[in-house]
Structure formats: C-alpha cells, structure tokens
Amino acid sequence: MVHHHAFEVVDRAFCDIMQLDDPRAKDRVFGGKTVVLGGDFMQILPVIPGKRRTDVVDASISKSTQIWPHCEVRKLRKNMRLRKHQDNHEVAELEAFAKWVLDIGDGNIPATAKEEEDEKMWIKIPKDMLVPTTNDPIGTIVKEIYPELLKNYTDPKYLQGRAILASKNEVVDEINRYILRLIPGEEEITKSADRICPLTNGGNMEDLYPTEFLNSLHFQGLPNHKIHLKVGCPIILMRNINPAAGMCNGTRLIVVRIRSRTLEAKVITGTNAGSWL
Numbered sequence: 142m143v144h145h146h147a148f149e150v151v152d153r154a155f156c157d158i159m160q161l162d163d164p165r166a167k168d169r170v171f172g173g174k175t176v177v178l179g180g181d182f183m184q185i186l187p188v189i190p191g192k193r194r195t196d197v198v199d200a201s202i203s204k205s206t207q208i209w210p211h212c213e214v215r216k217l218r219k220n221m222r223l224r225k226h227q228d229n230h231e232v233a234e235l236e237a238f239a240k241w242v243l244d245i246g247d248g249n250i251p252a253t254a255k256e257e258e259d260e261k262m263w264i265k266i267p268k269d270m271l272v273p274t275t276n277d278p279i280g281t282i283v284k285e286i287y288p289e290l291l292k293n294y295t296d297p298k299y300l301q302g303r304a305i306l307a308s309k310n311e312v313v314d315e316i317n318r319y320i321l322r323l324i325p326g327e328e329e330i331t332k333s334a335d336r337i338c339p340l341t342n343g344g345n346m347e348d349l350y351p352t353e354f355l356n357s358l359h360f361q362g363l364p365n366h367k368i369h370l371k372v373g374c375p376i377i378l379m380r381n382i383n384p385a386a387g388m389c390n391g392t393r394l395i396v397v398r399i400r401s402r403t404l405e406a407k408v409i410t411g412t413n414a415g416s417w418l
Contacts, residue, residue: 144187145205148178152208170211178202178212183246241267279319287320294324295373297395297409310359318369326371329399333366372396376406387413 152171159172166172180202187200203209220239244250245264252261275281283290286303293299307313321328335352356366364379374396382388387408394406408416 143202144189144200145202145208146200148202149205149207170208183243279316283316283320283323290320290323291325294375295395297407297414300375300393300395300409301414310361314365321369321371321374324371324374326373329370331368331370331399331404333364335366370396370399370404372399375409376404387411387416 155172155174155176156167156169157172159166159169159174163173182201182203186197189197189200192200198204202212220236241250250264253263254261255263272278272282272285282305286305287294305316307316333356335356359365362379370376376394376396378388378392378394379390381390392408393410394408396404396406398405408414
C-alpha cells in the first residue's frame, strides 16, 4: 500500500489536468475521475523506513483527510479460493483458516501483553500451524513442507502445492542451498554475463568497479551472478517471456537439462503445466 501523501500528489495532478476542460474539477477529488484503490489494511500497510508503528498507521490512506472522506468502501465477500476445492474436509479447513485470519484483523482473537508493554499484541497460534523449534530450523521446515523429498521431488503434483516463504533473500539462498544438497546428481553452476558496457559514462568502468565486485552484488528482482542447479530441481521464472503460453513471472518449473548457455525446463504450475521451456 502506498503512502497517502503519494495519493494526494496524484490527486493534485489530476485536478491540475482536469481543470483545463472543467474549472470545477480543481475542487473535486482526483479531478472528478473515478479512481479504484485496492488493498487490505489487515495485511498491507505503507513501508516507512525507520519509523514506528504509529507513523506507519498515520501514513495509511484512511488517515488522509483530503481523500478518505470521499471514498466509498467496497468489500470482497466471496472467497474464490474455496470454490476451487470439491473436498468438503479441505473446504472446511480453509474456511476455518480464513475466518481465523479475519478474526485477527478484526481484533477478535484474545491477546496478551508482555512485561513492560502497554498494548496487548501477542496471540496464541494453533499448534497445527507451527513448526517445532529445533537446533536445525532450516532442516526442520524442509522436512515439514517437503516430507520424503527424495522420493517425490520429480513429481510435479508434489511440488505444485508446496513452497517455503522467507522474508530475506539471504534466507532464501540458504534454504535453496540446503535443499539442493539433498537432491541427488551433479551440481552445475551457471553464471550471468559480467561484461561492462563500453559506453558507460564514456570511460573505463572496470577501474572504478571491478568485475569481481559487481558479481558479488545481490539485487532485488534479479538472480545472483552464480546460480547452483541440478537436473530435477524446481526453479521460478522471473520474467514475462510469453504470457500467452504461460511463461510469465512466477511460473514454476523443473530443470530437465542444463546446457552451457540455456536451460531446458518443464512447467509444473498454471494452465500450461507439462509444457517445455
């Protein structure tokens, strides 16, 4: 969710543009244009680096006296995910989980406060949603999410409904390395192109930024310079190559063959599951 001040800037821009055709537009929200804002206050709040919880809440669009009083709130009431499942037991479990999540957002779950805390912020999470604490947390969560991995890691159906989420790329890389060591086969290391554009600033950039330094950088939304792979390991597509054919950002695949400059992989998710890339 975007900081409400950003929406107010857009609001002023709309007013400036629309008043060229209608002088009254300068007094209307977004110049009289209908704007749809999407989000969930229970999950997605503005990111305010280095600020406290009160600052984050204050930055939400609902705190904008300029825009929020003119907004009409529409709620989504039909859970489309539940409609995909035919198994009554599975539907009941998903309904119970969805209700539990909504109850947290609405403040209906009993909460407690720890010592020296004024606000009650701690809730009890059901045991079936927790992974036991051990001295090997990565190994434990891998076994919990991917039971009998070696027997099933090549089965697309086994991989389709499983994923481990992490908050930092460093943790993602650590989990990937752990799982890759478990998968049998020879490990291949693929590298990105590391040539600096000769036209950059019209000078010799290698003197300022050595290739080794550039290769050590990790960027959000881009793969690392070195990617460790094995035949049979799952990968995720990070670009929209051919959306019509299902080759889009987020598509999950299984590595079938590793070549010097290309990878052959089999799609395991979406309507094009089973096709090759």
